[in-house]
Amino acid sequence: MKAEQSAIPDSDPFALFDGWFAEAQASEPNDPNAMALATATPGAAPSVRMVLLKGHGNDGFVFYTNAQSRKGEEIRANMQAALLFHWKSLRRQIRIEGPLEEVSAQMADAYFHSRPRKSQIASAASDQSRPLEERATYYERVAAIEAEYPAGDIPRPPHWTGFRLRPRAIEFWLDRPGRMHDRRRFTLSGAGDALGWNSTLLYP
Numbered sequence: 001m002k003a004e005q006s007a008i009p010d011s012d013p014f015a016l017f018d019g020w021f022a023e024a025q026a027s028e029p030n031d032p033n034a035m036a037l038a039t040a041t042p043g044a045a046p047s048v049r050m051v052l053l054k055g056h057g058n059d060g061f062v063f064y065t066n067a068q069s070r071k072g073e074e075i076r077a078n079m080q081a082a083l084l085f086h087w088k089s090l091r092r093q094i095r096i097e098g099p100l101e102e103v104s105a106q107m108a109d110a111y112f113h114s115r116p117r118k119s120q121i122a123s124a125a126s127d128q129s130r131p132l133e134e135r136a137t138y139y140e141r142v143a144a145i146e147a148e149y150p151a152g153d154i155p156r157p158p159h160w161t162g163f164r165l166r167p168r169a170i171e172f173w174l175d176r177p178g179r180m181h182d183r184r185r186f187t188l189s190g191a192g193d194a195l196g197w198n199s200t201l202l203y204p
């Protein structure tokens, strides 16, 4: 069998992410920005759920949520997380790991108010991850907010916010024939001016 070079170049991992993300946006039927978000309790018990990527760049990857949810409580206690994209039809995976920081109130306001009014109300009425005795209670809370704010934007609840994951590692996985898959892991190392990304291939 003839050896084949890695199809994942040792280049800027953010540019590589942008290329794969653009291809996913062009081809995935639903939510190409959906990603699994893994958090953990201070006792190291992990939990994972899907969220939507709502911004990204060289400074990190941003998602929005309710900070009083299960994930919010885990994040408050342990400001580290991992993200996972799996684009099934492209047969590609990207794993991202690093510390989290909360986005500014201005950024959270701007994103909250960019959402449709119904979505603003639905999230303001939701005590995300808390027990709900019956769905009627949720509908009543939605109706109460609609009555309080009959038109336009509603105020962002202070616990509805965003988090930015600043990556320390980004790993790309590409399906190859015969399950001889292609993996490259980038890690951030050094400090100050010497801070930079190194990459290595990994056995699949």
Ligand SMILES: Cc1cc2nc3c(=O)[nH]c(=O)nc-3n(C[C@H](O)[C@H](O)[C@H](O)COP(=O)(O)O)c2cc1C
Residues within 6 Å of the ligand: 031, 034, 047, 048, 049, 050, 051, 052, 053, 063, 064, 065, 066, 069, 070, 071, 072, 128, 129
């Ligand atoms: C495709 C998809 C996208 C989602 N996006 C978000 C999101 O951006 N923010 C969010 O808080 N929950 C989102 N959810 C719901 C979460 O998966 C989860 O049910 C919720 O945030 C509560 O999680 P927690 O109890 O671990 O805090 C999404 C679910 C799916 C299936």
